[in-house]
Amino acid sequence: MNDTERVTTGVPGLDAMLNGGFLRRSANLVEGAPGSGKSTLGMQFICEGARNGEPGIILTFEEFPEHYYRDAAAFGWNLRELERQNLLKVIMSSPEVTKADFENVGGTIQNLINTIGAQRILIDSITHFEGLRQDPVELRKLMYSFLNALKRQELTTVLTRESAHIFGTGAEHHQTDAGIQFLVDSYLMLRYVEIESAIQRAIVVLKMRGSAHENTIRQYEIDAHGMKVLKPFEGQEGLLSGTPKRMADSFMKAFVKR
Amino acid sequence: MRREDLTARVMKDMDPDLFDFLTTYMDSFIKWDLLRFFHENPHTIDTGENIARYAGRTVADVQIGLKSLVQQGLLEEITVDKMLVYMLKPDPTLRARLEQFIEATKDREFRRKVIYHMVRR
Numbered sequence: 496m497n498d499t500e501r502v503t504t505g506v507p508g509l510d511a512m513l514n515g516g517f518l519r520r521s522a523n524l525v526e527g528a529p530g531s532g533k534s535t536l537g538m539q540f541i542c543e544g545a546r547n548g549e550p551g552i553i554l555t556f557e558e559f560p561e562h563y564y565r566d567a568a569a570f571g572w573n574l575r576e577l578e579r580q581n582l583l584k585v586i587m588s589s590p591e592v593t594k595a596d597f598e599n600v601g602g603t604i605q606n607l608i609n610t611i612g613a614q615r616i617l618i619d620s621i622t623h624f625e626g627l628r629q630d631p632v633e634l635r636k637l638m639y640s641f642l643n644a645l646k647r648q649e650l651t652t653v654l655t656r657e658s659a660h661i662f663g664t665g666a667e668h669h670q671t672d673a674g675i676q677f678l679v680d681s682y683l684m685l686r687y688v689e690i691e692s693a694i695q696r697a698i699v700v701l702k703m704r705g706s707a708h709e710n711t712i713r714q715y716e717i718d719a720h721g722m723k724v725l726k727p728f729e730g731q732e733g734l735l736s737g738t739p740k741r742m743a744d745s746f747m748k749a750f751v752k753r
Numbered sequence: 754m755r756r757e758d759l760t761a762r763v764m765k766d767m768d769p770d771l772f773d774f775l776t777t778y779m780d781s782f783i784k785w786d787l788l789r790f791f792h793e794n795p796h797t798i799d800t801g802e803n804i805a806r807y808a809g810r811t812v813a814d815v816q817i818g819l820k821s822l823v824q825q826g827l828l829e830e831i832t833v834d835k836m837l838v839y840m841l842k843p844d845p846t847l848r849a850r851l852e853q854f855i856e857a858t859k860d861r862e863f864r865r866k867v868i869y870h871m872v873r874r
Contacts, residue, residue: 559807560797586796599834603798603831603833
């Protein structure tokens with residue numbers, strides 16, 4: 496297997512930001528506020544795999560699978576049909592059972608992964624895992640072990656993580672922070688930004704281990720077909736704070752390409 | 754009219770497969786909840802405590818329902834790291850019968866019959 500092989504996300508515009516897509520067998524963190532589209536991005540990644548003949552798993556904690564079937568249907572993605580074709584399994588479990596399952600040989604979730612030959616997995620969300628340990632050091636060890644188990648299964652992973660803030664002030668610092676952003680291979684952030692009294696959505700790739708990536712902050716939208724990455728924001732600064740300011744005209748004229 | 758006669762009259766036009774499923778598996782409202790839950794979320798793999806939370810029922814009641822469904826062969830119970838974990842049996846025939854039953858319960862008249870069956874037990 497080629498270590499630089501790319502796995503396309505299915506999100507128009509995002510693969511270009513990622514220099515062609517996620518790296519195969521990588522763990523990729525998508526962090527964002529409620530309603531920012533983390534699960535949509537994840538489902539799009541799974542459906543893209545199914546289209547390319549790469550079966551996938553959606554592993555959810557607390558969110559009922561029936562909600563994924565319904566939400567996906569709104570974008571025209573028939574998850575039940577993908578399950579019938581053995582291109583997908585939507586599994587609901589709890590972090591403690593998942594952890595134990597992956598640690599033991601022949602676990603039930605692992606068997607499902609092996610049965611359909613899954614190559615992609617969406618973990619929605621890793622935030623629930625953070626309740627397993629209070630001690631950040633122990634939590635980091637646990638996360639490290641879990642991410643390695645996913646790679647052992649030859650999976651390319653999208654992990655979603657909830658951000659407590661509707662408008663961000665940069666990267667999150669959770670109370671029991673395992674520093675998962677340091678453990679993953681790539682780190683994408685979805686943000687709401689307020690520009691001229693309207694809410695817009697911003698996406699940025701903060702990290703991509705072993706690969707170049709775009710470092711602009713781009714707009715994205717979610718329409719009837721899913722998520723779509725649009726052009727970079729122009730003439731704004733402080734976007735990740737959620738309340739950007741327009742750059743001075745003189746600076747714009749001098750440095751920002753029109 | 755004797756009770757058996759009334760039951761026979763109420764159930765007489767029911768599909769024999771559905772009637773068999775009803776009389777074999779359905780003897781409590783908790784089990785109805787659990788079967789509907791596992792039908793809608795067929796790849797759930799979790800502890801009784803968590804399933805009770807998902808179903809919005811007490812752990813004690815759900816544990817009884819889960820154990821009974823395991824004995825009846827609809828669910829599997831396995832031990833994962835000292836935790837008892839439940840899941841729907843992967844048997845396609847069984848899952849098809851469950852689907853047929855849950856689909857049938859979308860009909861108000863059929864639901865009334867299921868309720869009548871459970872109340873009279």
